[in-house]
Amino acid sequence: MTQFYGKTKICYGPYALETLESFPASHAFVVTDPFMVKSGFANQAVSHLKRKGISFDIFSGVEPDPTLQAVVEATGLFLRSKADMILALGGGSAIDMAKAISYFGRKADQNRKTLLVAIPTTSGTGSEVTSIAVITDKVNAVKIPLNDELLIPDAAILDARFTRTVPPQVTASTGMDVLTHAVEAYTSRHSNVFTAIYAERAIRNVFSYLHRAYSQGDDMIARDNMLIGSCMAGLAFTNSGLGITHSMAHSLGGLFHIPHGLANAVLLPVVIDFNSFDAGVKYREIAEMVGLPAATVEEGTRNLVSAVRDLNASMGIPAHVRELKVNESEYRKSLDAMAANALEDICTESNPRMPSHDDIVKLLESVW
The missing domain is CATH 1.20.1090.10 (Dehydroquinate synthase-like - alpha domain)
Structure with a gap:
């Protein structure tokens, strides 16, 4: 038997970002990088959370090639935040890290239901719809591809305006x-x-x-x-x-x-x-x-x-x-x-x- 599996709701085109206001969440854990914060892109995203009355915490410590150690640290912050949505904003590193946080968070608390939403700001990994997240093991100097259906985001928002300034x-x-x-x-x-x-x-x-x-x-x-x-x-x-x-x-x-x-x-x-x-x-x-x-x-x-x-x-x-x-x-x-x-x-x-x-x-x- 051959099968094709896809669970991600894909929202794309002009004003796709407004879809953030439609998700059933009360508190979001935003996973992004320092540039997204400094450039104002993160503010564009969270403005829609504010409009819907969704509170949020921002984790902006994502670095290129996220490490296992960083994921463990961020997962602890997520678990303490009591968030019911993880919002990934950035390139493949931010989305992969958010997916790993969601995955390990689910393993730590199986009764916790968390919505995972990804907003890619580069056209590259396709991580916003995949079951794969790549994490770096610094100790052994190797990249580890994780593969599990739990890693597939619930929704992806494709707004090309976020990619316009990519060098x-x-x-x-x-x-x-x-x-x-x-x-x-x-x-x-x-x-x-x-x-x-x-x-x-x-x-x-x-x-x-x-x-x-x-x-x-x-x-x-x-x-x-x-x-x-x-x-x-x-x-x-x-x-x-x-x-x-x-x-x-x-x-x-x-x-x-x-x-x-x-x-x-x-x-x-x-x-x-x-x-x-x-x-x-x-x-x-x-x-x-x-x-x-x-x-x-x-x-x-x-x-x-x-x-x-x-x-x-x-x-x-x-x-x-x-x-x-x-x-x-x-x-x-x-x-x-x-x-x-x-x-x-x-x-x-x-x-x-x-x-x-x-x-x-x-x-x-x-x-x-």
Whole structure:
């Protein structure tokens, strides 16, 4: 049996933020980062809580790549707050942290019912609709992907106005995260007709709108379509799983603090080439859907790899890890550890081609 699961109420478009006034809550625990507070974005969100008479506490201590230690601390604050809503406002880090707080809070008090609402301010992770949250274990220098239906938000509010001021390089790296989600969902060994529909639309959106959003930040049509594409890619991969681009990116990012989307962007071309032995037909389909010559599987795969590399280059994303200020000696010493971590990553199981330890090492060597 094949199934597709989605529980998140998705509110999108102009004035979507007003949906906050419709949720049945009395006290909200707002999870965000310092920039959201300083920029006034947090105030825009909580103004709707005030209008509805919903009291709130703001936790603004979210940092990039939230750590397990930070999640434990914030969960304690949440439990003491007696909140019946967790409101996540920010990029993937804020949403993942809010999801983890909700998850561990539920485990600590199973009788407590809490509404989880996510407002993404970047077009990247799709975390607002997924069952996955990525937390960093600083002690072992590795990113841990949690996967549980309890992590799926109850509602997502997609308001592209929050993404308008995202800097070009962040737009680029998070946008390539969207593409990686969609491509890996489409080619996953657990892909199905429903995940393919969402993944295809996300892929089309990235190739049509990412560079526009990167080069013209005020282009709200591009911003809106990237935000929708990010959400659709999330709906796809939370049901199909991902692949070794993400497995290696988790390991690479955990050890060398490379932003997740950037790591995915560097790795995706070599993974497409590696997987083409088993997923070449699907890569040809992707090439065709974005208008690339694909008379044969080989031509389609080759042109897709080139198109991804060209998109990266057009946004200043390097082709090699060495261009990301990573020490070569440390990188080469870490190859075996990164490969071992990648093989144990939950994303590897759904990759269309099962890699060996040596395969992962060679792929990591190829992007140096």
